[in-house]
Amino acid sequence: MDLIKKVFGALWALSCVSGPAWADEALPRVVSLDYCADQYVLALAAPSQVLGLSVEAGDVHSFYRERATGLHKTRADAESVLALRPDLVIRNWGGDPRMLSLLERAGIKVMTATYGRGPQVMFDNLRRFADAMGRSREAEQLINETQRDLAAATGAPRLGLTAAYVAPGGITAGSGTFVDEIIDAAGFDTSASRLGLEGWRPLPLEVFVKDPPDVIIASFFDLKQAKASNWSVARHARIRQMLTDTPTVYVPGRYFSCNGLFFADTVALIRAEAERAGLGPASSQGGQP
16 A cells, blocks of 8 residues: 555656646747747746747847747748747737738737836736736736835835936937836936926937936946937937936846836836935935934
8 A cells, every 4th residue: 555655646746747848738839029029928938838039039138038048039020930830929019911911821829019108008918928828827926926026116215306217319208108107116206297208209408407307217328239329419428427427327228128018127126226326215305314
């Protein structure tokens, strides 16, 4: 009897170890067409179900680039994707309409991320993609973790400082952009709200000189290809001086590269960097508790 118990125990243990691998065989096989779509796939999919990622999946602006190591990269053209024979294709902007129609005629399900601001859009996309990939449980776990992290990051006191966003191309983020929402969620008042700036727009140099922000949130300066144009406002001596004289939080481009997906991570990073630089509530009030 003891021997039988041991045998059944060993078989049960083996099934627990082998079960996920067997389950992976039944999961839909997935290809993503652009690096923002890659992030959804890399956040949710089992490695064994990923047939192809975009050619940018391992680049510095890809948030989950480490997870892309060793996975196949493919061009976003019909010939390359059809050769992989996926069950599902996920995209943000990758692939032209003719290609997408061809894939659907070949019996491949094509799903496009819903565009929008804020974490709720990302949660909705995660759930849709996860249902199609057979990874709903993983999506709910990720959503719960993100909601917890976001609550922790946004629950801290406001910093009492005004922050402006600056990118190498001389662009700033006005109200109505996800970047402006992230800066607000990190505890800053935003120059966009104070100055009535809306959408993505060139840096209003004269306004910033007359009414400079307390803090600059700068991003994409870590990317080699993100160099400012010779005609960019970001090259202006006054802006460059502001980046030197004004407390500046540099955010790696991968945190702002895709709308919404890393909302909580980016809020937490900005908040932590601001407090590390002494920009917490106490310092903004002259050191008074």
